[in-house]
Amino acid sequence: MTESTSPKHDSPEQATLAESTGAPPKHAASGESLLQVEDLVMEFPVGKGGLFRRAQETVHAVAGVSFDIKAGETLGLVGESGCGKTTTGRAVLQLHRPTSGSVKFEGRELTGLSANEMRPIRRDMQIVFQDPYASLNPRWTINDILTEPFEIHGVKNIDTRKRVGELLELVGLKPEHRNRYGHEFSGGQRQRIGVARALALNPKLIVLDEPVSALDVSVQAGVVNLLEDLQEELGLAYCFIAHDLSVVRHISDRVAVMYLGKIVEIGPRDEVYNNPRHPYTMALLSAAPEADPNEDGMRERIILTGDVPSPINPPSGCRFRTRCWKAQEKCAVEEPPLVDMGGGRLAACHFPATDLATEAAAAHAHRDKVQPDLLATQLTS
Numbered sequence: 001m002t003e004s005t006s007p008k009h010d011s012p013e014q015a016t017l018a019e020s021t022g023a024p025p026k027h028a029a030s031g032e033s034l035l036q037v038e039d040l041v042m043e044f045p046v047g048k049g050g051l052f053r054r055a056q057e058t059v060h061a062v063a064g065v066s067f068d069i070k071a072g073e074t075l076g077l078v079g080e081s082g083c084g085k086t087t088t089g090r091a092v093l094q095l096h097r098p099t100s101g102s103v104k105f106e107g108r109e110l111t112g113l114s115a116n117e118m119r120p121i122r123r124d125m126q127i128v129f130q131d132p133y134a135s136l137n138p139r140w141t142i143n144d145i146l147t148e149p150f151e152i153h154g155v156k157n158i159d160t161r162k163r164v165g166e167l168l169e170l171v172g173l174k175p176e177h178r179n180r181y182g183h184e185f186s187g188g189q190r191q192r193i194g195v196a197r198a199l200a201l202n203p204k205l206i207v208l209d210e211p212v213s214a215l216d217v218s219v220q221a222g223v224v225n226l227l228e229d230l231q232e233e234l235g236l237a238y239c240f241i242a243h244d245l246s247v248v249r250h251i252s253d254r255v256a257v258m259y260l261g262k263i264v265e266i267g268p269r270d271e272v273y274n275n276p277r278h279p280y281t282m283a284l285l286s287a288a289p290e291a292d293p294n295e296d297g298m299r300e301r302i303i304l305t306g307d308v309p310s311p312i313n314p315p316s317g318c319r320f321r322t323r324c325w326k327a328q329e330k331c332a333v334e335e336p337p338l339v340d341m342g343g344g345r346l347a348a349c350h351f352p353a354t355d356l357a358t359e360a361a362a363a364h365a366h367r368d369k370v371q372p373d374l375l376a377t378q379l380t381s
């Protein structure tokens with residue numbers, strides 16, 4: 001990534017959001033637990049066959065995930081497409097009503113709250129979406145977009161004109177941009193507007209769902225730096241969802257790795273990245289372009305066999321077992337719990353990974369063994 005867009009602290013006149021509200025910052029002290037998620041389950045019934053048949057199957061999109069986020073902290077959430085990252089983020093915000101499990105925000109249980117009861121809490125928990133093109137109403141000016149949160153939440157006695165100007169400055173745009181429409185901005189600028197909207201009500205937690213994935217690499221760094229600056233200034237906590245492992249590594253304090261609806265490894269960023277213990281984490285990291293080459297300039301890569309199974313009918317025991325080179329009988333019958341693997345990190349595996357060279361060799365041998373079988377099955381089926 002290269003820097004391109006302007007940082008937000010260009011001008012000394014730029015006001016902080018706290019100044020704009022006239023209120024002192026309301027955030028919990030950094031390090032205090034803000035969000036606690038326990039055994040969160042999100043299932044979607046889906047129809048089978050024709051249009052009017054009854055729902056007969058269930059997508060197990062999120063299958064019992066637990067994590068917490070502290071005030072001022074960034075938790076990165078990574079994993080392949082379809083593993084349940086967005087669903088987790090939305091269920092945390094109660095945009096999907098969880099099937100079961102607990103979501104506590106500042107100690108208050110959110111599951112089961114009515115829409116009215118949730119409304120004041122929504123001010124503190126915001127979301128930024130992946131697609132900056134789809135997320136801004138094309139018929140609205142930026143002013144309309146940024147004043148909407150105040151209208152929805154009935155915030156009165158506020159100088160919205162002043163606040164919109166300050167929000168735009170906070171994200172590195174100009175107050176005079178307020179009368180333009182979304183299509184007049186670049187992707188990076190649109191995402192800055194999305195961030196400004198999320199900041200409008202001075203939240204404590206923002207779920208950032210792939211906030212830079214749709215942007216050119218050249219403007220990603222500007223938006224990531226902006227998010228970091230805002231976090232420092234406003235004491236925000238982030239749940240940062242992304243495919244891009246290098247961006248997650250850059251921004252996260254802790255990282256959670258998901259596979260087929262489960263968190264398979266979670267812990268401090270450097271522990272997870274430098275010394276992964278779950279075979280899936282190791283495979284994912286080894287395949288990332290930024291993985292460190294070894295002394296010979298070669299990179300050990302673990303190439304997984306097979307596809308991700310359907311979340312409608314996930315494998316028994318360990319969900320990763322159909323692609324894992326270390327799988328044994330126990331893996332099919334006993335679901336591995338997340339256990340302490342040292343260094344503040346938890347991983348869910350009966351036979352944790354050792355070092356990359358050993359595991360890559362074992363994975364390679366496993367592939368050579370199962371690949372002809374796979375091919376034969378495909379040819380005969």
Ligand SMILES: Nc1ncnc2c1ncn2[C@@H]1O[C@H](COP(=O)(O)OP(=O)(O)OP(=O)(O)O)[C@@H](O)[C@H]1O
Binds near residue numbers: 046243311
């Ligand atoms: N409303 C829904 N109804 C049925 N299935 C859904 C629904 N929303 C998500 N799913 C399914 O749940 C699973 C998890 O989806 P989700 O969007 O959370 O994954 P993701 O990790 O965010 O993927 P991506 O990286 O592609 O954004 C997928 O199999 C998806 O098809």
Ligand code: SF4
Binds near residue numbers: 280331349351352
């Ligand atoms: S529990 Fe078994 S199948 Fe699952 S990741 Fe560990 S070794 Fe592989």
Ligand SMILES: [Mg+2]
Binds near residue numbers: 085086087
């Ligand atoms: Mg997603």
